[in-house]
Amino acid sequence: MTMEMFIHDEIPTDEVDRREKAVSALADSVRELVDATIRSTVPDEELAAVQAEVAALAARLRRQQLPGSAGVRYNSEGRSWNWGNAVVGRGNAVAPPVDIVHDGFGNAHAEMTLGAAYEGPPGMVHGGVSALMLDQIMGETASGFRRLTMTGTLTLRYRRPLPLGPVRMEARIAHEEGRKITVEAQIGVPGQDAAVEATGLFLIPSWAPIDETEEGWSRSAEG
Amino acid sequence: MTMEMFIHDEIPTDEVDRREKAVSALADSVRELVDATIRSTVPDEELAAVQAEVAALAARLRRQQLPGSAGVRYNSEGRSWNWGNAVVGRGNAVAPPVDIVHDGFGNAHAEMTLGAAYEGPPGMVHGGVSALMLDQIMGETASGFRRLTMTGTLTLRYRRPLPLGPVRMEARIAHEEGRKITVEAQIGVPGQDAAVEATGLFLIPSWAPIDETEEGWSRSAEG
Numbered sequence: 079m080t081m082e083m084f085i086h087d088e089i090p091t092d093e094v095d096r097r098e099k100a101v102s103a104l105a106d107s108v109r110e111l112v113d114a115t116i117r118s119t120v121p122d123e124e125l126a127a128v129q130a131e132v133a134a135l136a137a138r139l140r141r142q143q144l145p146g147s148a149g150v151r152y153n154s155e156g157r158s159w160n161w162g163n164a165v166v167g168r169g170n171a172v173a174p175p176v177d178i179v180h181d182g183f184g185n186a187h188a189e190m191t192l193g194a195a196y197e198g199p200p201g202m203v204h205g206g207v208s209a210l211m212l213d214q215i216m217g218e219t220a221s222g223f224r225r226l227t228m229t230g231t232l233t234l235r236y237r238r239p240l241p242l243g244p245v246r247m248e249a250r251i252a253h254e255e256g257r258k259i260t261v262e263a264q265i266g267v268p269g270q271d272a273a274v275e276a277t278g279l280f281l282i283p284s285w286a287p288i289d290e291t292e293e294g295w296s297r298s299a300e301g
Numbered sequence: 302m303t304m305e306m307f308i309h310d311e312i313p314t315d316e317v318d319r320r321e322k323a324v325s326a327l328a329d330s331v332r333e334l335v336d337a338t339i340r341s342t343v344p345d346e347e348l349a350a351v352q353a354e355v356a357a358l359a360a361r362l363r364r365q366q367l368p369g370s371a372g373v374r375y376n377s378e379g380r381s382w383n384w385g386n387a388v389v390g391r392g393n394a395v396a397p398p399v400d401i402v403h404d405g406f407g408n409a410h411a412e413m414t415l416g417a418a419y420e421g422p423p424g425m426v427h428g429g430v431s432a433l434m435l436d437q438i439m440g441e442t443a444s445g446f447r448r449l450t451m452t453g454t455l456t457l458r459y460r461r462p463l464p465l466g467p468v469r470m471e472a473r474i475a476h477e478e479g480r481k482i483t484v485e486a487q488i489g490v491p492g493q494d495a496a497v498e499a500t501g502l503f504l505i506p507s508w509a510p511i512d513e514t515e516e517g518w519s520r521s522a523e524g
Contacts, residue, residue: 108334132355211429232456236455
């Protein structure tokens with residue numbers, strides 16, 4: 079990942095905030111639709127009728143659209159936005175989205191609810207979904223939004239099944255040496271033993287500075 | 302995971318096939334809507350108008366719905382279905398969905414396209430999405446749909462960024478001893494070196510038979 083991968087989009091911050099609200103509201107309704115599509119037992123004819131309307135709505139949204147993915151954008155006021163990210167992207171209905179709280183540099187946690195759309199074994203969170211969520215929080219923890227990091231190795235130990243419902247994850251920098259950062263993390267039912275434990279080795283590429291002083295531009299750019 | 306986690310749902314196979322078509326068609330349109338929501342640049346007012354219609358459609362689908370997640374179902378004809386799975390579920394718009402081809406026992410591959418909804422670093426597949434996809438194909442490869450397996454440990458080595466677009470993954474059983482099965486897998490741009498390599502240790506729980514002879518009931522139950 080290089081600086082050039084981030085898009086300088088000179089929109090005033092208050093406009094970005096307004097757009098974020100509109101995008102989030104739509105994506106929240108799309109999340110509801112995703113869940114309802116999985117769980118609905120209405121007759122086939124009704125599914126077909128709804129399908130036609132969904133297709134028409136997608137076409138309306140596509141009248142003006144980006145040529146590709148959303149990417150990560152920033153303005154010169156230091157505001158950045160990453161609405162398309164598969165874990166934290168507010169505009170991406172694949173993302174729960176997760177709201178990661180950084181408790182100072184090197185420590186983060188998040189609580190969220192994973193519903194029917196994240197199922198693997200019956201009634202349980204997909205093991206790969208736990209990996210997806212952990213990769214995001216670990217990457218953010220390694221970078222702290224102040225340096226570029228890339229995932230080198232990720233090791234996940236599955237201790238027990240994780241039921242769909244409320245979950246909590248935590249991550250912390252365990253060790254750091256030069257361009258290598260080791261992050262430890264876990265995910266599980268809040269207040270219970272971890273369901274999945276993870277260790278990740280993150281790398282600062284040789285062409286990137288070891289510590290960025292510019293803040294903000296890489297915010298939420300991990301993943 | 303125990304046999305009791307799978308739901309015996311005595312629907313004739315031809316009816317299951319018909320329902321699968323209707324559910325898949327709707328979920329495909331919802332996938333389009335997810336993508337369009339990420340990429341749309343129509344005015345805020347239009348987003349709000351579409352949002353209200355999406356909410357109304359979700360409410361229509363919810364008039365009759367399952368109390369929870371979709372789970373894995375089977376009938377006594379040996380047909381099983383797993384439409385809610387986060388990777389392979391045809392009814393789950395979070396899933397691409399991936400169509401995993403099993404080339405005989407212990408070998409599998411899949412090709413799919415990962416679009417804007419699977420983004421991590423700008424223009425790239427989210428590292429955790431690669432983990433999610435690999436976990437599914439590795440779990441299916443370990444079980445071969447003929448025995449119960451659970452993910453024990455999963456190690457992912459990130460070799461190079463994986464651009465959004467067409468991807469291919471492959472998995473094979475590398476080693477097997479008693480209740481321990483080692484699976485190796487990789488994901489990358491078709492025809493190019495792997496972007497992510499994975500090794501997984503899968504376990505057959507002590508209470509489960511080492512080799513199931515009943516076929517079909519656990520089909521697509523991994524994850």
